[in-house]
Amino acid sequence: MADKNKPDGIVLTEAQKRSRRQRSIAIALALGVLVVLFFAVTLVKGPAVLVRPM
Amino acid sequence: MSVVDHNAIDFSPRISEADVADYIALLKPRVMSLVVFTALVGLVMAPGHFHPVLAFTSILCIAVGAGASGALNMWYESDIDALMSRTANRPIPRGRITRPEALAFGMTLAFFAVMTLGILVNWFAGALLAFTIFFYVVIYTIALKRWTAQNIVIGGAAGALPPVVAWTAATGSLSVEPILLFLIIFFWTPPHFWALALFRSDDYARAGVPMLPVVAGADATRLQILLYTIALVAVAVAPWPLGYFDAIYGVTSLILSAVMLTLAIEVYRRRERGQALRATRKLFAFSIFYLFALFATLLIEVVVRAIAPSIW
Numbered sequence: 001m002a003d004k005n006k007p008d009g010i011v012l013t014e015a016q017k018r019s020r021r022q023r024s025i026a027i028a029l030a031l032g033v034l035v036v037l038f039f040a041v042t043l044v045k046g047p048a049v050l051v052r053p054m
Numbered sequence: 055m056s057v058v059d060h061n062a063i064d065f066s067p068r069i070s071e072a073d074v075a076d077y078i079a080l081l082k083p084r085v086m087s088l089v090v091f092t093a094l095v096g097l098v099m100a101p102g103h104f105h106p107v108l109a110f111t112s113i114l115c116i117a118v119g120a121g122a123s124g125a126l127n128m129w130y131e132s133d134i135d136a137l138m139s140r141t142a143n144r145p146i147p148r149g150r151i152t153r154p155e156a157l158a159f160g161m162t163l164a165f166f167a168v169m170t171l172g173i174l175v176n177w178f179a180g181a182l183l184a185f186t187i188f189f190y191v192v193i194y195t196i197a198l199k200r201w202t203a204q205n206i207v208i209g210g211a212a213g214a215l216p217p218v219v220a221w222t223a224a225t226g227s228l229s230v231e232p233i234l235l236f237l238i239i240f241f242w243t244p245p246h247f248w249a250l251a252l253f254r255s256d257d258y259a260r261a262g263v264p265m266l267p268v269v270a271g272a273d274a275t276r277l278q279i280l281l282y283t284i285a286l287v288a289v290a291v292a293p294w295p296l297g298y299f300d301a302i303y304g305v306t307s308l309i310l311s312a313v314m315l316t317l318a319i320e321v322y323r324r325r326e327r328g329q330a331l332r333a334t335r336k337l338f339a340f341s342i343f344y345l346f347a348l349f350a351t352l353l354i355e356v357v358v359r360a361i362a363p364s365i366w
Binding site: 010012013015016018019020022023026034037038040041044 | 108
């Protein structure tokens, strides 16, 4: 009979959990910066935001 | 009976313990800082008004593009990085990040840097940034570095392009000034890297990288350093008499170029091991300061011109 207390799948170590959390926060921050950047440029350019010269 | 001993194979997935610092190391932050600085000078020198938000966006995209190039370079070179003392501590040889992770990271950053610059600023700059990344990764890292001793001469073009990308971001076009900035970095690259290669030639030989000192010997490298330094000095000083850059730059470039040339002559003359090593290290260290100081002077010139236009 299988041990009910034994968790299924992979169990992350504390170091793995910590580094994954760090990476997740960094990705979230980078995406946040990207969103803010696109919003700020849209405000700066106004209607000209769609004009993208070669 | 099975031919393969399944008990010996580890089927469990590899869980990364890489933290943010490892990924930052993958971006080559020191190289990135020089790229950002030279790009900033190209941006500030560009004529006309450029909105600060767009200027920030341009510099950010160029920085991320440079970081992507660094990550893709480390992805491809992890085998030789492990063999050289200077690079053995990088995240892939240390086992912190796998090659596929570095490849995915580099490609993602390159994609976002190019697309963001193209969409938010202009596509000329975006295309030029894409070309810069392509040139550094494919032409320099993959094609040239392990094939020819002229690797860093041709590959130096990639490192020289950031101020040109910045100029095109600000103006949407090209001009003589960014090409002069390009030429200064282009001719600066061989003396700088060959000086490094001279005192790291054992490293490069062990890794099988055909750097000039490994292939042609130290004396031939010293001569090439001197010849390229003469070309560099000419390119660095010429914009002043030609009227492209002003007197502050002219005088500074004359003084700095005289020191650079003197150090290159010392490298050429000193052949005894201890003295030769000292002369090479001096040239290498000064070459970094030289490029930084030339570009800083251009920055100062633009600022002075903006604050006190009556002087000009």
